[in-house]
Amino acid sequence: MKFATKAIHAGQHADPTTGAVMTPIYQTSTYRQSSPGEHKGYEYSRGTNPTRKALEDCLAALENGKFGLAFSSGMAATDTVLRLLQPGDEVITGDDLYGGSYRIFTKVYEQYGIKFVFIDTSDLKALEDAVTDKTKLIWVETPTNPTLKLADIEAIGKIAKKYDILYVVDNTFASPYLQNPLDLGADIVMHSATKYLNGHSDVVMGALVLNDEALYKQLWFFYNAVGGTPGPQDAFLALRGLKTLHVRMKAHCENAARIAEFLKTHPKIEKIYWPGFTDHPGHDVAEKQMRDFGGMISVVLSDADLQETFRIASRFKVFTLAESLGGVESLINHPATMTHGSIPKEARERVGVVDNLLRISVGIEDVDDLIADLKQVLGD
Numbered sequence: 158m159k160f161a162t163k164a165i166h167a168g169q170h171a172d173p174t175t176g177a178v179m180t181p182i183y184q185t186s187t188y189r190q191s192s193p194g195e196h197k198g199y200e201y202s203r204g205t206n207p208t209r210k211a212l213e214d215c216l217a218a219l220e221n222g223k224f225g226l227a228f229s230s231g232m233a234a235t236d237t238v239l240r241l242l243q244p245g246d247e248v249i250t251g252d253d254l255y256g257g258s259y260r261i262f263t264k265v266y267e268q269y270g271i272k273f274v275f276i277d278t279s280d281l282k283a284l285e286d287a288v289t290d291k292t293k294l295i296w297v298e299t300p301t302n303p304t305l306k307l308a309d310i311e312a313i314g315k316i317a318k319k320y321d322i323l324y325v326v327d328n329t330f331a332s333p334y335l336q337n338p339l340d341l342g343a344d345i346v347m348h349s350a351t352k353y354l355n356g357h358s359d360v361v362m363g364a365l366v367l368n369d370e371a372l373y374k375q376l377w378f379f380y381n382a383v384g385g386t387p388g389p390q391d392a393f394l395a396l397r398g399l400k401t402l403h404v405r406m407k408a409h410c411e412n413a414a415r416i417a418e419f420l421k422t423h424p425k426i427e428k429i430y431w432p433g434f435t436d437h438p439g440h441d442v443a444e445k446q447m448r449d450f451g452g453m454i455s456v457v458l459s460d461a462d463l464q465e466t467f468r469i470a471s472r473f474k475v476f477t478l479a480e481s482l483g484g485v486e487s488l489i490n491h492p493a494t495m496t497h498g499s500i501p502k503e504a505r506e507r508v509g510v511v512d513n514l515l516r517i518s519v520g521i522e523d524v525d526d527l528i529a530d531l532k533q534v535l536g537d
């Protein structure tokens with residue numbers, strides 16, 4: 158099946174007893190057993206739930222994977238992968254990444270003796286040079302949050318395979334509609350499903366998709382033992398969101414391209430990050446591994462200190478100043494004080510997350526209204 162058909166049907170079928178076309182919300186914590194241990198595949202909803210299973214199977218299908226796991230948040234998914242590590246292990250990851258990922262790496266898992274090495278993942282030599290005999294995990298975002306750096310998924314996969322290192326790609330910014338890391342050599346693809354996958358800013362959720370059965374069983378063990386699993390209502394909403402992912406991503410990409418072109422020459426914009434521009438350093442990698450350039454744009458405002466940046470960020474009427482991304486509504490975010498505030502100023506400014514940087518999640522409103530809103534704030 159093609160992507161659009163999988164988005165609507167994968168993992169789902171009409172209910173055999175009632176004929177219900179949509180997967181029911183199995184709002185139950187437990188399941189009757191005919192005798193101890195004799196059940197219909199479901200014992201307790203922390204471990205498995207039919208609504209969540211339908212979502213996990215659909216997610217797996219969209220990422221061309223065999224196994225899917227859904228979590229109560231993207232960070233719960235990240236946490237579950239990190240539980241594979243032992244004290245003394247090292248992780249290579251990007252120097253530009255979501256602030257919450259930086260936080261769990263440095264404020265939670267470093268205390269358990271895990272060492273995190275932050276490098277420019279667009280620099281393959283720097284990445285391979287960072288490998289030691291203690292390196293057990295490579296964790297890559299691409300495009301990165303928020304400066305939209307591109308990492309060559311396939312090339313990093315070759316490095317991971319060469320040194321037998323577990324390789325995870327956080328595919329949140331692209332979504333499986335635009336790129337499929339498992340097909341390019343990743344062992345696990347991770348998502349904040351809160352974003353494009355659910356797509357309506359009404360669910361917080363995470364996901365992992367993979368092909369290796371032994372690894373899946375290890376992750377499922379942590380998933381069940383620790384219990385970072387989502388409820389059936391959120392699973393139902395996310396499953397419904399997936400059904401329009403292909404339509405929404407097309408609209409996000411079209412709108413973002415128009416807005417990027419508008420902002421590229423705007424006098425109030427000093428620098429713009431959007432992988433669709435041919436002068437973006439990662440444009441060739443984006444062309445190679447992405448089917449389009451996504452809905453995320455970041456800009457550095459010209460002649461704007463923190464106060465001026467705050468003033469601008471607070472004046473939009475259609476764009477909403479808020480954390481998160483990937484919903485149908487357009488959002489503006491100030492990473493330095495909002496989503497990336499947990500990253501020390503020196504570390505984030507080194508990679509371009511400066512006080513006058515704004516991140517734009519371009520929604521699927523009418524693009525003329527979005528450009529009109531940008532004009533009323535920034536000027537023509």
Ligand SMILES: C=C(NCc1c(COP(=O)(O)O)cnc(C)c1O)C(=O)O
Binds near residue numbers: 350361363481
């Ligand atoms: C909330 C935001 N990011 C969440 C996020 C996460 C965490 O997902 P949560 O569902 O918010 O727990 C993981 N990876 C990436 C690339 C992310 O962007 C944000 O950037 O506004």
